[in-house]
Amino acid sequence: MLSRRGVVALAVSALLLGACGTSEDGNGAQPGASTGSEKVTFEFWNLATAEPLKTFWADLITEYQTAHPNVTIKNIAIENDSYKPKLATLTQSGKAPDLYSTWGGGVLKQHIEAGLVKDLSSDAGDVIGGITPAALSAYQFDGKTYGLPTDIGMVGFWYNKALFEKAGITAPPTTWAEYLDAVRKLKADGTTPIALAGKAKWPGHYYWAYLAMRVAGLDALKQAGVTNDFTGPDFVTAGQRLKELVDLQPFQKGFQGADYSTPDGQAATMANGKAAMELMGQWAPAVQKDAGEGLGDDLGFFTFPTVEGGKGSAGDAFGGGGGLALGVNAPPAALDFLKFALRPENHSRAVKAGAVLPVLKQGEEAAVTDPHIKTVSETLSAAGGFQLYLDQEYPPAVGQEVNDAVAELIGGTKTPQEVVQTITETAKSESE
Template sequence: MKRSLVLFVAAVLLTGCGGGGGGASEEGGAPSKVTIEWWHLSTAEPLKTLWAERAKEFMAQNPNVTIKATVLENDAYKAKLTTITQSGKAPDIFATWGGGVLQQQIDAGLVKDISADVADVLPTFTPASLSAYQFDGKTYGLPTDIGLVGFWYNKKLFEKAGITEPPATWSAYLEDVKKLKAAGITPIALAGKEKWPGHYYWAYLALRIAGLEGLKQAATDHDFTKPDFLAASQQVKALADLQPFQKGFLGAAYSTPDGQAATVSNGKAAMELMGQWAPATQKDAGKGLGDDLGFFPFPAVEGGKGSASDAFGGGGGLAVGADAPPEALQFVKYMTAMENHSKAVVAGGVLPVLKGEETSVKDPNLKQVASLLAEASGYQLYLDQAYPPAVGAQVNDSVAELIAGTKTPEQVGQAITEVAKSEG
C-alpha cells in the first residue's frame, strides 16, 4: 500500500559521552583492545535481554571489543544524556528518537555522519523508519523501531461498562470515559509525575484539530495561541474535568510496579495512551492482560483539520558518537541486520524497520499498529523531540499543569508561545 509520510521535525537539544579509542593493531598484528560505551533505555523485557544477548554475541565474534552498556529508564536517560552533551561529549553509541533532537546533536558536532559506511544496508530499511535519522541527504543513525501512539485498553473492563466497540470520535471517547466511571472503573492510567505521557493527549488533539500543517506552521511562527491550539487545550481540560485518572496519578511514574503501565496491566484502569512498546512494558511492570488487551487509534475530532489517519509517535534508533571507534558502527550494523533485528520483532519488542520483516509481527495488536502505520496519511514526531528542547519541556510542563488544574487553556498556549519565541 502506498504510504504518504510527512515527518515534521524542528531543531531540538539532547545527546550523549566520549569515545572508546580506535582499533589499530598492536604489535604482532592483533587488534588493539576497544571499549565501546553504549547507552540505551530498553529497561523492560524482551529488549533488555535481547540487546544484552546481541552485545554478548558481538563481543564473542570480536574478542578485542568490550561493550559497556548504560541502561536507564526514559526520564533518567534524558537527564543523563543532557548533562553529558552539555560538556560537548557523546557516547560511542546511543539511543535516539531522531528528528529535531538528532539534528541539534549533529549541529553540535557530536554525531558521526555514517552515510558512506551504511550505504550498503540502507536499501534494506523502510523509508519511513529511516526518515527521522536523515538530514540533507545524509544518514546519522539506523532505526531499531518505529510505531505510533494509541490507546491500549482492557476489553473486559470496556465490556463491563457496556462499551461494545472502541470510540471513533473524540466526543464518543469522552462518553466512554463517563460510562467507565459510572461502572465504578478507573478509565485512564497516567504517569503524571513524568509529564511526557500527558503531552500525548495535547499533541494528538492538536494534530487532529490543527492538522500537520498547523503544527508545522507553529514551528515557524512560534505561535501556539491560535484558536486550534486553544481548542486542543480546552479538550484536554474537558477530559481532565471528568477526573478519569487513577488515584495519585500526579505522583505516578510510567514503568514502576505502581506506575501507569502496571495500573493497566493489573486491571486497575481501563486504558492508557502509549506507544507501541506498551504491551511489553505492561507485562514487565505488572501481571499482563493477555488476550484481554486491545488497541485502538486516537479518535477523530469532529470539525478538525487533521486527518484521522495522521499518526503521532516515533521510533527508536542508534546514533554513533563523532569520536567513536569503527567497531561502534560495526555493532550498530550488527544490531540492525535482519537475522538479529527480526528476533526483537518476533518477541514483540519492536516493530519492523526492515523490508520483509512484516511477517515477523505475531501479536495481533502490534499487527494493527503496523497496519495503521503503513496506511498513515501523515506522521508527526513526539513534540518534546520535534521542538527545541526548551519548547518541548514547556509543552510537557504546561500540559501537566493543565491536567492538574493549575493552568488554564489560555495560559498553556501563552506559556509555550513565550518560550518558542525566545528560542526562535
C-alpha cells in the same frame, strides 16, 4: 514516551548495541570473522530495561563479543525517565556516549549542531538504502543521516476489553464525544478510566498533541513548528478539548506523582487491571507485562478519535521510534556492530520477539507475529500522515515546555490559552 518516548521504556528505542571493527562485506561482521586484535572498549547507552529487549540485546552483545574477543561493550541500560536528564547532562558538557539511543528530531539536531554526533551518510550508506524512509526521517537533516532507526511505531489507546464490556461499552470510541462518553460510563461503573504518569509529564503531552492534530490538522501543527507560533484558535481549542477530559477526573488516584514504568506507575496500573485505558506507544504491552500482571487477551488497541468539526484526518498517526547515534569520538567498532545488528536476520529477531516494528524495506513482514505489534504495524502502514513526538520534534527547551505546560493544564494550573502562549514564547526565544 511510550516509551519514549518513552519509553520508554521505550523498550522500543533501546535497540541495538555497539561492537567491533569493519567487516569485509561492509554490512557488519559475521560472528566468527576476524576484525583485528587491537582491544576496543566502548559504552552503549540504551533504554533496554524491560523484556523482551533486555534479554535480546544482552544475548546479542554476548554473541558478538564471543566472536570478537578483542571487543568489550559496556551495556549501560537506563530507565527512560532517568535516561533523558543523564544524556542531557553529558551532552551539555560537550560529550556524547559512543553509541546511544535517540528519538531523533530536534534533540538529535541540537547534538549535531554542537558537533557531538557522527555523520553516517557515507559509512553506513549500504545499510541506509535498505531502511524505510518513514523510519529514517527523524535522523536526517540537510540531506545527511546522523542516526539509524531500530524501531518505528505510533501512539494509540491500549484498553482493557473486560473492563469496557463490564461498563457496557460495546466498541472502542471513534469520536471525541464517544470517548468522553466511554469515560463517563467507566466512572459510573466504578472503574478508573485512564492511567497516567503525571510525574513523568511526557505521556500527558500525547493528549494535547493528538488533539492539535485532530482539531487543527497535521499540516497546521507542522507549520506552527516552523513559525514558532502556537497561538492560533485551533490550538487553544485542542487545550479546551483536553480540559473537557480533565474535568471528568478520569485518572487514577495520585496520578500526578506517578511515573511510567515504576511498580506503582502508569504501566503497572494498567497491567494490573486498575485502569481501563492508557495512551501509549507500541511498547506498551511489553512494559505492562514487565511492570505488572499483564492483560493477555483482554488487551486491545484503538486509534485516537476524531474531533467533531476538526480539520485533521483520522488516519494521521502520532509517534516515533527508537534509533542509535554515534558520538563523534566513537571507535569504528561501534558503527560495525550497529550495521551488524541491522542485518535482516538480526533485526528480524527483535521483530519476531514482539519488541519492535520493522524498519527494513524487505524481509521483516513475516516476522511480525505478536498480535498487538501486528495491529499497530498495520494501523501505521495505513496512516496518511505522521507526526513525531513533539518533545522530540522540537528543540529540547521547546519540547520540555510542551510537556510542562500540558502537565499544568492537566493539573489545573494553566488555561488552554496559557498553554499555547508559553509554548510560543519559548519557541520564539529559542529561535532568536
